[in-house]
Amino acid sequence: MCKGGRMRTVAQQRGEASTRRMIEATRALLAEGGLTAVTVAAVARRAGTSNGSLYHRFGDRQGLLLAVQDSLLTALESEAVAAMEEAVVLEPQEAAARAVGEALRLFADYRPVLRAFFVEGQSIDAFVDRNARCTHLLAAQAESLLVERLGMTPTRAAAVYRVLFSVGAAQSLFTEDQMRQGPVAQDELAAVLTRLVSPGGQ
Amino acid sequence: MCKGGRMRTVAQQRGEASTRRMIEATRALLAEGGLTAVTVAAVARRAGTSNGSLYHRFGDRQGLLLAVQDSLLTALESEAVAAMEEAVVLEPQEAAARAVGEALRLFADYRPVLRAFFVEGQSIDAFVDRNARCTHLLAAQAESLLVERLGMTPTRAAAVYRVLFSVGAAQSLFTEDQMRQGPVAQDELAAVLTRLVSPGGQ
Structure with a gap:
């Protein structure tokens, strides 16, 4: 129970860190080129993640x-x-x-x-x-x-x-x-x- | 010479009046819908002129x-x-x-x-x-x-x-x-x- 709780927390923490990187990458792209610079591919590349996990996290x-x-x-x-x-x-x-x-x-x-x-x-x-x-x-x-x-x-x-x-x-x-x-x-x-x-x- | 000069002036005046109408029509369209509302056809219709004379006057x-x-x-x-x-x-x-x-x-x-x-x-x-x-x-x-x-x-x-x-x-x-x-x-x-x-x- 305790161990399961802890493992979930680690997974959550990874997820949150990845989400933060995606948001930070989006912010950087907005600063460079405005809304049109924000594409799923550009954000994923910059955040060091895959298009798939970005779609998984944010839908579109x-x-x-x-x-x-x-x-x-x-x-x-x-x-x-x-x-x-x-x-x-x-x-x-x-x-x-x-x-x-x-x-x-x-x-x-x-x-x-x-x-x-x-x-x-x-x-x-x-x-x-x-x-x-x-x-x-x-x-x-x-x-x-x-x-x-x-x-x-x-x-x-x-x-x-x-x-x-x-x-x-x-x-x-x-x-x-x-x-x-x-x-x-x-x-x-x-x-x-x-x-x-x-x-x-x- | 005098007559020719006068005829040119009348034609010029007509041209200027038509140009003013086109500019006024464009201003009205800008007020209604911004830059995207300004098309050659919409301006010509509103100014009571043809697409052709608008192209003739302004190029594009x-x-x-x-x-x-x-x-x-x-x-x-x-x-x-x-x-x-x-x-x-x-x-x-x-x-x-x-x-x-x-x-x-x-x-x-x-x-x-x-x-x-x-x-x-x-x-x-x-x-x-x-x-x-x-x-x-x-x-x-x-x-x-x-x-x-x-x-x-x-x-x-x-x-x-x-x-x-x-x-x-x-x-x-x-x-x-x-x-x-x-x-x-x-x-x-x-x-x-x-x-x-x-x-x-x-």
């Missing part, structure tokens, strides 16, 4: 992409919630700067993910629900910080959140040179957004 | 789309420049509010155009140069207003412009519900952006 390419979407958006949500929990205990001005810094960091870290699922995958029905669950969770979290810690009205918090979200979306969609001639200084962008988020200017 | 579908891109982005640029020229003579606080209001209006009016050429057409080589010429012109105009009238440093103006551009880009790409649960009050969004643009808070 769409099943794989949905699992990866859920895994990566869950990771993004956890990081965002953790960042907000750290910010909420700070003094208001510091909380504003921290929240903006973390938002910009998350936009940059998750650029390929946001681009693949929110931009490229925007009109693919299968992705729509999970995308909306993610944006709604992030909005609710961020707006509650803006209201509770920075003293904004809910309507003001919604407008400020929309601006922050837009900056992330545009960065996922465009290169610097597609937006204006030459890059924008990141510390200046952070300063502008921190001013937007800061209390007292309503 | 890509020629038509490039002409429409140029026509619509030129119109956007003219409106933006005119709005900025009106804003630049106002008192700073009023100039800020006016510039933001006009930017939000242009984003809304040109949503189908921005979506078709900047979002859908982003990776289509033929559109890239004209898109960049448009964004660079808008950036240069807006940033010069921010520097000359609102007293910002050039680096601050670049960051503020980036934020405004992002709001327009996100509105072109996403529905309200894809960004957060429920729409953002437009007057609140305008207030938040006006604060961003206003002098004195640097």
Whole structure:
């Protein structure tokens, strides 16, 4: 009984490690070439597994992409919630700067993910629900910080959140040179957004 | 000579009117269904002309789309420049509010155009140069207003412009519900952006 339980665990662990490799391989392919770069063969090759075990685990390419979407958006949500929990205990001005810094960091870290699922995958029905669950969770979290810690009205918090979200979306969609001639200084962008988020200017 | 000149002019006028109808038909189709809705047959039907005269005028579908891109982005640029020229003579606080209001209006009016050429057409080589010429012109105009009238440093103006551009880009790409649960009050969004643009808070 005990031995059987243990053996099952080892098999499970192998399965989980293999699943993680497949998801990691998909993430790397998304970063390199977006959704079209993700084929079952390319993921299997990169994860060092067979097409068969990928089909066995995820059903088909769409099943794989949905699992990866859920895994990566869950990771993004956890990081965002953790960042907000750290910010909420700070003094208001510091909380504003921290929240903006973390938002910009998350936009940059998750650029390929946001681009693949929110931009490229925007009109693919299968992705729509999970995308909306993610944006709604992030909005609710961020707006509650803006209201509770920075003293904004809910309507003001919604407008400020929309601006922050837009900056992330545009960065996922465009290169610097597609937006204006030459890059924008990141510390200046952070300063502008921190001013937007800061209390007292309503 | 005079008569010949006059006849040519009438023929030219007919040609120009027909060209305008084709461009207007394309704009309407873009608004309804994006780039994929624009086919030579659909444009000809809507403009009340033949496929043949459309091919004669534009060469092919890509020629038509490039002409429409140029026509619509030129119109956007003219409106933006005119709005900025009106804003630049106002008192700073009023100039800020006016510039933001006009930017939000242009984003809304040109949503189908921005979506078709900047979002859908982003990776289509033929559109890239004209898109960049448009964004660079808008950036240069807006940033010069921010520097000359609102007293910002050039680096601050670049960051503020980036934020405004992002709001327009996100509105072109996403529905309200894809960004957060429920729409953002437009007057609140305008207030938040006006604060961003206003002098004195640097």
